[in-house]
Amino acid sequence: MNGEPIxxxxxxxxxxxxxxxxxxxxxxxxxxxxxGEFIAVMGPSGSGKSTLLNMMGCLDVPTTGKIYLSGxxxxxxxxxxxxxxxxxxxxxxxxxxxxxxxxSAAENVEFPIVLTTGRxxxxxxxxxxxxxxxxxxxxxxxxxxELSGGEQQRVAIARALVxxxxxxxxxxxxGNLDSKTGTAIMDLLAEENREGKTIVMxxxxxxxxxYARRTIRIVDGRLI
Amino acid sequence: MIFLDLAVRNLKRHKxxxxxxxxxxxxxxxxxxxxxxxxxxxxxxxGGLVSDVSDTxxxxxxxAASSGDPFDPRNTLAARISERNLGLIEKAAGQHRVIPMxxxxxxxxxxxxxxxxxMYAMPAGDIPFLLENEAGIYPxxxxxxVMVGSLLxxxxxxxxxxxxEVGGExxxxxxxxxxxxxxxxxxxxxxxxxxxxxxxxRHGDQDYSRVVVKVSDLSxxxxxxxxxxxQINRRKEVVDVLDSxxxxxxxxxxxxxxxxxxxxxxxxxxLVASVSILNVMIISVTERTAEIGLMRSIGAQRRxxxxxxxxxxxxxxxAGSLVGGIASIAVGYYVSTSVAEFLTDFAVSGxxxxxxxxxxGYVAFAMAFGTATSIVAGFYPAWKAAHLNPIEALRYE
Numbered sequence: 001m002n003g004e005p006i007x008x009x010x011x012x013x014x015x016x017x018x019x020x021x022x023x024x025x026x027x028x029x030x031x032x033x034x035x036g037e038f039i040a041v042m043g044p045s046g047s048g049k050s051t052l053l054n055m056m057g058c059l060d061v062p063t064t065g066k067i068y069l070s071g072x073x074x075x076x077x078x079x080x081x082x083x084x085x086x087x088x089x090x091x092x093x094x095x096x097x098x099x100x101x102x103x104s105a106a107e108n109v110e111f112p113i114v115l116t117t118g119r120x121x122x123x124x125x126x127x128x129x130x131x132x133x134x135x136x137x138x139x140x141x142x143x144x145x146e147l148s149g150g151e152q153q154r155v156a157i158a159r160a161l162v163x164x165x166x167x168x169x170x171x172x173x174x175g176n177l178d179s180k181t182g183t184a185i186m187d188l189l190a191e192e193n194r195e196g197k198t199i200v201m202x203x204x205x206x207x208x209x210x211y212a213r214r215t216i217r218i219v220d221g222r223l224i
Numbered sequence: 225m226i227f228l229d230l231a232v233r234n235l236k237r238h239k240x241x242x243x244x245x246x247x248x249x250x251x252x253x254x255x256x257x258x259x260x261x262x263x264x265x266x267x268x269x270x271g272g273l274v275s276d277v278s279d280t281x282x283x284x285x286x287x288a289a290s291s292g293d294p295f296d297p298r299n300t301l302a303a304r305i306s307e308r309n310l311g312l313i314e315k316a317a318g319q320h321r322v323i324p325m326x327x328x329x330x331x332x333x334x335x336x337x338x339x340x341x342x343m344y345a346m347p348a349g350d351i352p353f354l355l356e357n358e359a360g361i362y363p364x365x366x367x368x369x370v371m372v373g374s375l376l377x378x379x380x381x382x383x384x385x386x387x388x389e390v391g392g393e394x395x396x397x398x399x400x401x402x403x404x405x406x407x408x409x410x411x412x413x414x415x416x417x418x419x420x421x422x423x424x425x426r427h428g429d430q431d432y433s434r435v436v437v438k439v440s441d442l443s444x445x446x447x448x449x450x451x452x453x454x455q456i457n458r459r460k461e462v463v464d465v466l467d468s469x470x471x472x473x474x475x476x477x478x479x480x481x482x483x484x485x486x487x488x489x490x491x492x493x494x495l496v497a498s499v500s501i502l503n504v505m506i507i508s509v510t511e512r513t514a515e516i517g518l519m520r521s522i523g524a525q526r527r528x529x530x531x532x533x534x535x536x537x538x539x540x541x542x543a544g545s546l547v548g549g550i551a552s553i554a555v556g557y558y559v560s561t562s563v564a565e566f567l568t569d570f571a572v573s574g575x576x577x578x579x580x581x582x583x584x585g586y587v588a589f590a591m592a593f594g595t596a597t598s599i600v601a602g603f604y605p606a607w608k609a610a611h612l613n614p615i616e617a618l619r620y621e
Contacts, residue, residue, distance in 0.1 A: 083524070084523070092521055092522055098518040100230075102230055103233075160522075
């Protein structure tokens with residue numbers, strides 16, 4: 001990465017114009033995410049942490065300010081370019097798992113790379129990542145509806161990692177899981193981080209945040 | 225092709241919905257194809273019914289208002305062409321044969337069957353010129369015999385030598401005219417043909433109902449028409465002069481109009497089917513909003529989402545068109561043969577068979593139309609899906 005941070009926010013603001021008045025979701029935020037970091041973003045609901053995560057994930061662009069992903073400025077990129085970045089450089093893990101119900105576990109995992117890679121290679125890679133998540137081989141052909149919450153989240157993490165992303169973004173990854181399963185999932189994420197994966201995670205649970213090595217607090221769109 | 229795969233799986237997930245949407249397309253395709261086939265078999269029959277009388281110029285009393293269409297109800301008036309005007313027509317026609325005739329009707333009684341019958345009275349010498357003789361001989365001069373149209377003879381089981389009662393008088397059947405079909409000049413198949421002398425002897429001298437001019441050289445039709453017009457209609461319109469080409473054109477215009485009308489009905493049913501596809505696709509997009517948001521956020525391009533939904537409606541369209549196409553070959557075949565049978569019951573043996581290329585043409589057209597409408601119907605929902613905001617779509621429950 002020749003010293004370049006994974007992610008750099010430079011004076012980033014996001015304003016949502018609403019009929020009742022503008023809503024400032026992010027207010028002149030500057031931050032840097034270095035390679036190998038594990039960051040927890042904490043804050044009350046409505047504080048702007050989701051907006052922050054969406055911008056890190058190239059789902060949204062700032063109203064003012066600049067965002068650099070591995071040195072590349074993304075705030076003026078076209079939808080297609082942003083989509084390509086999400087596909088190749090970012091991994092997303094959601095609270096609701098968000099697996100595609102029509103696809104089997106293995107197919108869900110290979111989805112991001114099958115868009116660019118041959119099917120055989122994608123499948124090989126998907127199975128490799130699923131095994132890393134300690135998911136039983138017998139479950140690979142199951143549809144999400146046939147899997148437990150913990151199993152679904154393992155599949156979702158496998159999907160987020162299958163493209164070997166620069167940055168893994170997690171939005172309340174344990175929010176829909178019981179504490180035991182949640183702990184297992186957090187252990188997986190911590191393991192990934194130890195092996196060098198950069199992770200940014202939104203959570204409001206201090207126990208979960210404790211896995212991170214740095215915590216960013218956000219209130220009313222400002223870092224504190 | 226993971227997106228094609230997803231489209232197929234989504235259709236399978238909602239089997240009933242997909243099947244119903246397909247049924248709509250099937251019905252639409254069958255409607256277009258079979259109505260098209262039916263329409264063209266009607267035109268084929270029309271063509272078969274109208275016998276080849278392209279050498280004929282027909283002179284009829286001028287109508288104040290008429291289209292010239294033989295089926296026009298305004299034609300049934302009892303106007304006449306005078307002896308003087310016949311002379312003018314003969315003069316104008318030059319060497320071409322002029323056949324004046326009187327159309328009348330009288331009561332016919334055969335054994336215990338009775339009723340009115342059309343009667344054509346024309347000069348004895350002209351009868352062989354217009355009609356072929358199937359059996360017996362042509363009626364001569366004042367002789368008491370009459371000629372009977374072939375279908376009337378079949379119906380009443382008449383043969384040369386049979387005795388029938390015409391207007392209360394017993395007369396002998398001299399000959400049976402060969403079947404001729406619908407013509408613009410005369411339609412003798414269900415009529416009696418008598419000599420002019422026979423007729424005037426019983427009903428007195430009369431003016432003529434129409435005059436047929438047989439033009440020996442087809443290229444002279446226009447000049448003959450112009451000459452007649454010039455001779456008689458100089459000061460005011462006394463007669464209408466038509467040639468068979470014009471009348472055939474009217475026939476074909478009529479059948480084309482019927483064809484377009486039938487295809488229009490078919491098109492409407494496909495339109496309805498496409499609305500149901502539109503509906504299904506909108507439901508599908510709405511249901512899968514969160515899924516679309518997810519796909520977009522993990523790297524699916526707008527174009528890919530667009531195609532995923534287009535594939536869905538395309539598959540519905542192709543499936544419906546295939547099934548509908550196969551079914552409409554059967555339906556179209558049945559329809560056209562039954563139309564043919566129905567018409568040949570009372571008309572000439574018009575070839576009911578329509579060329580296989582026409583059938584395939586209509587089926588292919590219907591299938592293409594069915595597929596195209598489903599793509600058009602699928603486009604808006606697909607476009608909508610592709611342009612969802614991924615963040616909002618993800619949050620959608």
